[in-house]
Amino acid sequence: MAAATPQVSLRATGSLRRRRIVNKIMEGVGTAAALLAVAVLVVVTVSVAVRAAPALSWDFLTQPPNLFGGPGGGISSAIIGSALIVGMATALALPVGVLIAIYLTEFAPRAVAAPIQLALDVLNGLPTIVVGIFVYGILVIGHLQSAYAGAVALSIVMLPLVSRAAQETLLLVPSALREASLALGVSRWRTVVGVILPTTFGGIMTGAVLAVARAAGETAPLLFTCSIFSPDVSTDVTKALPNIPVLIFTYSEQPDPALHEQAWGAALVLMVFVLVASLGAKALLARSRRKLGR
C-alpha cells in the first residue's frame, strides 16, 4: 500500500528556481559595481604614483622650491603652509560646527531647527568657488591675500561637514542616557557636556578628520585667497602662504617637465594624506563604538 502523505519537494523548482537565478545575478552585479569602484581608486592611485615616482625623494618633502624655478627643490613650504591653513580652518570650523550640532539636537525647538538645518544643507552644497569669491570680497579686496583668509574660506567649506557628522553622532546617543542624567537633577547643559559629549567624542572626531581630509584638497577657495605667494618656508599667516592644491595647479601650468613631476608628487602626497586620514577616522569610530557598549 503506497504512503498517503504526498512528498514535499525540497529542491528548488519553478518560480523558486527563477528567484534563485535572479538573486545570483543581482549578487554578481553588485559585486561587479563594488569592484569597479575599487578599481577606479586603484587606477587613479597607481597612475598618480607612477607619474610622481621620478620626483619623489627625501629632499622633495623637506626642501622648499628653488628660488628661480629651477630643477631640484621640494614642496616643504607648501606642506607647512597647507598644514597651517587647514589647521586654522579646523580651529574655526570644529567648535562652531559642534556647537551648532548640539544646539540643533538638544535645545532647538522644531520651528527653529528646521530653517537652520536647511541653511546648513545649502551651505554644504555651495560650490567652493563661490565660497572663494565671497571670502575674497570680504577679506582680500583692499588688503592682500593671506593664509587666514584661506583658512576662513576653508572653514566655511568644513562647517556643514563637521556639523552634520556631529549631529548624526549626537542623535545616536540613546535618549535613556539623557533622561538618566536629567532625572538626577542635572541641568541640560551639564548633561550635554558631562554625559553626551564624552560618548560622542569618537564620532565627532571622525567627522572632523574627514572634513580635514576634504579641506586639505580644496583648490577653488584658495585660488582667490591664498594663491600669490613666495615659495620660501614661512609661518606668517597674515601673508599668503604656499599650499599644496594651488601649487599643483600652478606647477601643472609651467612648461618645465620637472615641475610637472613635482606636481604629480604633490598630488600623491595629498592622496596619501587623505588615505591615512580616512583610515584614522575609521579606527576612531570603531573605538568610540566600543565605548558606547555596542
Place this chain on the structure above:
Amino acid sequence: MRTTFQDELNLLETTLQEEGALVLRALRGALNALEQRDHELADEVIAFDDDVDDRYIRIEEGIQSLLARQTPVASDLRLVLAILHINLHLERMADYCVTVAKLSKLVPDVEPSPRFVEGFEEMGSRCEEMIRIALDSFSDRDLERAESLVELDELIDRANRRVVERILELGSSEAMREYGLRMVIVSRALERIGDHAVDIGEQVAYLLTAEFREFTDASHKTAHEL
C-alpha cells in the same frame, strides 16, 4: 479570562457540596441506626466515612495546588479559605456521625422513655436542618441565612441540656446507667455537629463581608443565660 482557574474553583465548590450531602446521609443513617438498633446500618455508616474522607483529601490537595499555582486574591482568596475551613468542619461532622453509629452498637438493649426518644429526634432533625441551611447559605451566598444558624444552634444547645436532665431521670439500673452514659456522648456529638454548622455559617459571612467574626462568643453569657 482565567477559565481554567474558574473551573478549578467551581470543581472545589461542587466537591464540597457533595461532601456536605454525604454528611447529611451519614447523619440520617446514624440517627436511624440508633433509633432502630440497626447494627448493620451502623456498620454501613462507619464504612461510608471513607467516601467523605476521600472528598476531604481531594479538596485539601486541590486547594494546595490552587494556592501554589494561581495566587488567588480578593474574593477568590476568601472563597478558597472558606472552602478550606468548611471542608474541615464537614469532615469533623462526619466523624461525629461515625461516633454516633459506633455508640448505637454499644448501647445496651433497654427501652427508654418516649419523651427521651422525642428529645433525641428533635436534636437530630435540628442538626439536619442546620447542615442544610449552612450548605445552602454557602451555595447561595446568603448572609442572612448563615446568620440564622446561631439561633438554631441555641435550640440545639437547649435540647442538649434537656436530654441531659432526662438522662438523670432514666433510672439507676446498671443497664440504664450505661445507656445514660452512652447517650450523653451521643448528645454531645449532635451538639458539636450543630456548632460546626454555625462555624460554616461564619465562613460564609467571612466570604461575603471579608471580616473574621464569630457569631457568638461562648465565654460571654448571652441575655437569656443570665
Place this chain on the structure above:
Amino acid sequence: MMNDNVTIPVDVAPVEIAQERGAPETAQREVVFDVRDLGVHYGSTTAISGVNLEIYRNLITAMIGPSGCGKSTFIRCLNRMNDLVPSARVTGNLMYRGQDIYGEGVDPVAVRRQIGMVFQRPNPFPKSIYDNVAWGPRVLGLKKRLDERVEKALRGAALWEEVKDRLKRSALSLSGGQQQRLCIARAIAIEPDVLLLDEPASALDPIATAAIEELMHDLKRDYTIVIVTHNMQQAARVADMTAFFSLEVDESHRSGVLVEYDNTDRLFTNPSDKRTEDYVTGRFG
C-alpha cells in the same frame, strides 16, 4: 440543676475578633505628595484626568493597572519629567511638601534634585562604575568625601560587595540586575527625598527582581518610594499602599483614571470597587 456548658469549650476561640475598618494607619503619616484633580494632556489626547491621592512618607506606594492607563504618565508628573515631552500639558494641583511643583518660578532641575527616578531599562552612563555614582554628586557640588558617598550609595543599593574590587571597570560590564542596582545607587548618591521607580524590575530575571524588591524594603527607611509596576504580585509583595489606575472610555474620549487607592492588604483581600476586583482577580485586562 446542671448548668449550661456541659461541654468543654476547647475548640472555640474565646475572644470575638472584630476587624477594625476605621482610619487607616496612614492617618499618622506625613504627606509627601498631595495630588488634587491632576490631569495630563498630550495635545488633544487626555492621558489621565481627575487624579486625587496622597502619598505618605517612608512608605512604598505602588501604581498598578492595565497598559496605557496612565500610571507612568502620573509618576512622571511627580518629578516633572513630562516637561521633556513638548506637547504635554498638566492641569490640576500637585503639591510636594506644601509647594506646588508646577508653580511659578519652580525650577524643574531643583525638583528632580529632590525627587529621583530609576527607569525601566537600566541606563548606566558609559563611564566606570565609580564615575556613574560619583558624577551626579560632583556636578551638583557635593564633592566632599566622594569616596565615602559612593560607597554608601553602593551599599544602599546592595551592590557594594559585588563591585568594590572593580570600581574602575566600565558600568556596561555588569549584568542587567547589577546595572539596575547601579542606577539605584546613582539615584541615591545625591540623597534625594523621594525615589520614583518606573517598572524597575520588568527588564530583569526573577532572581534580580527579587533582589530589587528586597532592596526596596530597606530603602523605604530613608526614602519615600513610588513604584509603577505591571506585575500585580510585585505590588502585593512590596507596596504598603496601592493605587489602581484604569482606562475610562466613553463616546467622546478615553483617559486614565484612578479607580481605587488603599492599603495594599485591603486592596488585595477586599477591594471596594468592582473594577479593582475584576482586575486583581484577573477577570479582565
